[in-house]
Amino acid sequence: xxxxxxxxxxxxxxxxxxxxxxxxxxxxxxxxxxxxxxxxxxxxxxxxxxxxxxxxxxxxxxxxxxxxxxxxxxxxxxxxxxxxxxxxxxxxxxxxxxxxxxxxxxxxxxxxxxxxxxxxxxxxxxxxxxxxxxxxxxxxxxxxxxxxxxxxxxxxxxxxxxxxxxxxxxxxxxxxxxxxxxxxxxxxxxxxxxxxxxxxxxxxxxxxxxxxxxxxxxxxxxxxxxxxxxxxxxxxxxxxxxxxxxxxxxxxxxxxxxxxxxxxxxxxxxxxxxxxxxxxxxxxxxxxxxxxxxxxxxxxxxxx
Amino acid sequence: xxxxxxxxxxxxxxxxxxxxxxxxxxxxxxxxxxxxxxxxxxxxxxxxxxxxxxxxxxxxxxxxxxxxxxxxxxxxxxxxxxxxxxxxxxxxxxxxxxxxxxxxxxxxxxxxxxxxxxxxxxxxxxxxxxxxxxxxxxxxxxxxxxxxxxxxxxxxxxxxxxxxxxxxxxxxxxxxxxxxxxxxxxxxxxxxxxxxxxxxxxxxxxxxxxxxxxxxxxxxxxxxxxxxxxxxxxxxxxxxxxxxxxxxxxxxxxxxxxxxxxxxxxxxxxxxxxxxxxxxxxxxxxxxxxxxxxx
Numbered sequence: 001x002x003x004x005x006x007x008x009x010x011x012x013x014x015x016x017x018x019x020x021x022x023x024x025x026x027x028x029x030x031x032x033x034x035x036x037x038x039x040x041x042x043x044x045x046x047x048x049x050x051x052x053x054x055x056x057x058x059x060x061x062x063x064x065x066x067x068x069x070x071x072x073x074x075x076x077x078x079x080x081x082x083x084x085x086x087x088x089x090x091x092x093x094x095x096x097x098x099x100x101x102x103x104x105x106x107x108x109x110x111x112x113x114x115x116x117x118x119x120x121x122x123x124x125x126x127x128x129x130x131x132x133x134x135x136x137x138x139x140x141x142x143x144x145x146x147x148x149x150x151x152x153x154x155x156x157x158x159x160x161x162x163x164x165x166x167x168x169x170x171x172x173x174x175x176x177x178x179x180x181x182x183x184x185x186x187x188x189x190x191x192x193x194x195x196x197x198x199x200x201x202x203x204x205x206x207x208x209x210x211x212x213x214x215x216x217x218x219x220x221x222x223x224x225x226x227x228x229x230x231x232x233x234x235x236x237x238x239x240x241x242x243x244x245x246x247x248x249x250x251x252x253x254x255x256x257x258x259x260x261x262x263x264x265x266x267x268x269x270x271x272x273x274x275x276x277x278x279x280x281x282x283x284x285x286x287x288x289x290x291x292x293x294x295x296x297x298x299x300x301x302x303x304x
Numbered sequence: 305x306x307x308x309x310x311x312x313x314x315x316x317x318x319x320x321x322x323x324x325x326x327x328x329x330x331x332x333x334x335x336x337x338x339x340x341x342x343x344x345x346x347x348x349x350x351x352x353x354x355x356x357x358x359x360x361x362x363x364x365x366x367x368x369x370x371x372x373x374x375x376x377x378x379x380x381x382x383x384x385x386x387x388x389x390x391x392x393x394x395x396x397x398x399x400x401x402x403x404x405x406x407x408x409x410x411x412x413x414x415x416x417x418x419x420x421x422x423x424x425x426x427x428x429x430x431x432x433x434x435x436x437x438x439x440x441x442x443x444x445x446x447x448x449x450x451x452x453x454x455x456x457x458x459x460x461x462x463x464x465x466x467x468x469x470x471x472x473x474x475x476x477x478x479x480x481x482x483x484x485x486x487x488x489x490x491x492x493x494x495x496x497x498x499x500x501x502x503x504x505x506x507x508x509x510x511x512x513x514x515x516x517x518x519x520x521x522x523x524x525x526x527x528x529x530x531x532x533x534x535x536x537x538x539x540x541x542x543x544x545x546x547x548x549x550x551x552x553x554x555x556x557x558x559x560x561x562x563x564x565x566x567x568x569x570x571x572x573x574x575x576x577x578x579x580x581x582x583x584x585x586x587x588x589x590x591x592x593x594x595x596x597x598x599x
Contacts, residue, residue, distance in 0.1 A: 015492040020405025022418045023398050023463060027498075030460045031424055033443065034435030041438055055442050089392045104330045107323040117375060122331045123339050126564050129338050132539035133558040137341035137547050140555070145351035147340065165547070182334070231426070239428030242523060246546050257430050264434050265528065276433050282428075 041251040042066055042274035047131065053270040066271035067278075074279060079259060086255040089169070090237045093176035094230055097184050100177070100214075105188035106218075109195075110232060114216025123189065125183040135246045137173055142247070143172060175243040187232060191225035223298040231291050235284055315552040342562075345555035352552050362556040369553050376533055377557045380541040384561060386451065387526070387537060388519040395515045397464025398459070400508060404496060407474045424464045432461060440529070450531035457525035462518055466511040473507035474500075509576040510522070513569050520565050525557030 025229045040055040043062035047054050056062055073079040126134065141148050142164035149161040164171050195218060203213040241257030256276070263273030328436035345363070348354030359365060371377045406418050422431070436457050440447045447453050481503060492594045501508075523539035528534055536544065538561045545554055 016405045018407035020399045023402030034439035038435045039438045104327050106329045130539050137337035138354050138544050146353040239430035258308040
């Protein structure tokens with residue numbers, strides 16, 4: 001039998017790097033390269049005859065025409081209005097989601113007791129129902145003769161059935177909250193479940209009321225988790241176009257995702273779509289940067 | 305009565321009653337619409353908004369419009385399942401190797417490679433869909449739009465989920481097992497195969513469930529990279545006919561897909577429980593799944 005080789009760290013490294021190689025190569029080919037292509041098309045030109053995009057592969061020869069077109073409309077033009085609307089929808093839907101998600105996650109984590117397994121199953125269940133099916137369910141409920149109108153008429157809130165699916169911001173926001181809130185509850189739950197109970201007991205022993213203990217201990221501790229859960233649902237919401245397409249169908253509730261979809265899949269100005277994608281990515285990178293900063297600040301505060 | 309109520313309400317040591325009510329209301333609100341959608345799929349009539357008797361008309365009965373007989377609907381379900389199967393079969397091995405490699409590799413590239421993998425998690429799907437569509441049209445034109453392109457998209461965005469799940473497990477295992485195997489004369493590859501992989505089985509099953517579920521759920525990538533009705537998945541079909549569909553057959557398709565998803569995930573979940581029980585690991589499996597959710 002061969003003598004066991006003394007493992008040199010460098011040789012081991014080559015083996016581990018080799019294991020990672022296929023995955024890394026995959027991501028370079030299907031994640032990094034595609035981003036470069038988006039840039040080359042956003043900074044490229046359009047074939048004057050066929051109106052197809054002509055990517056410019058050399059960054060030194062990039063043309064900014066599509067960007068100027070996009071930025072002009074982003075600051076004060078049609079894209080700007082759509083972007084502000086998107087921001088408002090996402091902000092409202094995220095705030096409502098947090099108001100729903102935090103108490104539910106808090107209750108299940110702190111007081112679930114012997115029902116915890118069942119409650120958790122209820123929280124996880126929406127993950128197995130596709131987002132689009134959940135929107136379909138609301139299309140059924142919000143029809144003119146649907147159950148929502150039935151209930152509102154019966155209670156007496158409405159005198160006549162209301163058309164909920166015809167360009168109402170409230171329906172779109174309801175759809176966003178309904179669609180994304182499960183993604184917020186689970187990370188909050190996972191965090192709140194790990195909070196050290198002895199800190200709460202200490203607060204109670206020192207004379208804090210349950211509410212004070214929550215406000216002075218649990219809430220500050222959960223700031224990083226709250227920020228993370230906001231990022232988790234806000235980022236995909238900024239790229240959403242299907243919720244408003246299904247629950248409103250009206251250009252009056254169109255979001256930035258609808259514009260991208262329109263230019264990339266429907267139109268003849270694909271470079272403008274690519275430029276919009278780049279702008280969206282830049283904006284989201286700024287948001288992520290702020291998130292990293294705010295989390296670091298919250299953690300510093302907890303440390304002191 | 306009032307005093308009893310006030311005592312009940314103001315008792316500082318009891319459970320917060322308001323939160324009980326709130327949580328129950330949330331669960332009702334989150335689950336009832338799905339049940340209603342499933343109920344309408346069994347309608348005898350054509351309405352998608354009121355109950356009209358019970359039948360299997362929209363599943364199998366109707367000779368033209370039911371899921372069984374409308375080729376657009378049945379092909380959507382098979383396309384969804386096909387993509388999910390490919391995604392699981394490719395992503396899990398690729399992701400497990402990536403996770404082991406990136407966790408143990410101490411070289412300079414490891415951090416950058418990990419950053420790149422995690423960047424896929426924060427990239428909205430519409431951005432990834434656009435990028436993949438453009439790369440398949442302009443550079444990698446040998447990849448056909450449709451099943452090939454959709455499968456590549458699903459694999460790309462689910463890879464990071466496998467990485468996170470397996471990496472969490474790897475960090476809790478520590479390097480001792482493979483080091484012991486190496487000391488006993490195993491090659492690096494044998495150490496991974498014989499010592500590490502068996503310990504990773506729960507994480508591998510968990511990532512297979514997650515990849516399957518997110519592939520079945522995916523809409524944007526499948527939509528952007530579809531080549532036409534034959535490669536539409538169930539969510540794409542719901543999107544394109546959700547507002548105009550004249551019958552509950554779409555509800556039937558969605559309910560059927562949900563049933564199949566739960567069935568397959570349930571089988572994998574039971575398998576996982578068996579594996580865990582045999583290994584004598586404690587803890588609630590549901591709880592672990594909740595905490596494994598990488599988001």
